[in-house]
């Protein structure tokens with residue numbers, strides 16, 4: 001079953017219809033945890049070149065790619081196929097390349113220098129997705145109607161972290177036996193996902209897995225764990241997974257944006273009171289790292305572990 005996600009037209013968001021678009025954003029974040037953006041301002045060439053140069057990265061000889069393999073979660077560049085290759089019994093049917101991207105000058109020198117145009121194309125892409133994030137986050141926070149609290153969070157998020165995750169899913173001879181990525185929600189505030197024209201992304205909607213129709217040139221935007229916590233559960237960080245197929249390779253590029261790694265993430269005081277107590281414990285990056293390094297399987301939902309169960 002395929003799902004058409006709510007579509008947000010950024011040109012319209014910036015025009016006289018802003019309040020109507022903000023309501024659509026709020027409803028999408030409440031009901032789907034996902035929406036797609038079009039007319040977002042990124043030139044088609046920037047996204048096309050990014051996908052194309054990433055394809056070439058994954059075609060490099062293994063010796064070249066494996067230079068970036070590491071189990072150090074805080075390394076500025078990580079290449080791999082699994083959460084922890086040396087420990088995990090089951091691998092996903094994907095290769096990934098993770099690039100820390102903000103502030104760009106701090107990380108850029110560590111990015112792969114092969115293919116020779118990789119760094120420059122990925123840098124343009126990272127910079128433009130960061131700009132798109134700043135714009136989307138302003139709108140998402142405005143849609144929560146929390147005034148100054150939203151502005152404060154937007155300022156903090158401007159200096160937050162950005163991780164660009166490139167996923168390569170090769171064709172799989174027996175796709176029904178595996179997944180490109182197991183069910184997970186995204187750690188972070190918001191993810192902006194670019195996919196090529198091959199479908200594969202599925203989201204949990206009304207207790208069923210549904211496939212998201214790729215719209216060429218669009219971005220899929222999804223609520224991350226930080227936003228669910230910050231909105232005290234109003235906006236949903238929804239489980240998603242990736243299917244693979246037997247004929248076509250697929251590339252996707254996820255840009256994950258979070259509060260700064262040192263921030264403590266908590267429900268906005270504007271969204272809690274005596275009738276609506278906080279639904280989540282305060283959370284920081286160290287808690288997340290501890291969680292993923294201490295449990296098997298790693299993709300179990302981190303957010304569940306942060307929920308407060310009030311006794312009525």
Ligand code: AKG
Pocket residue numbers: 165167181186193195200201240241242252254
């Ligand atoms: C992720 O990188 O966290 C994803 O969920 C990727 C989704 C996709 O490949 O469509």
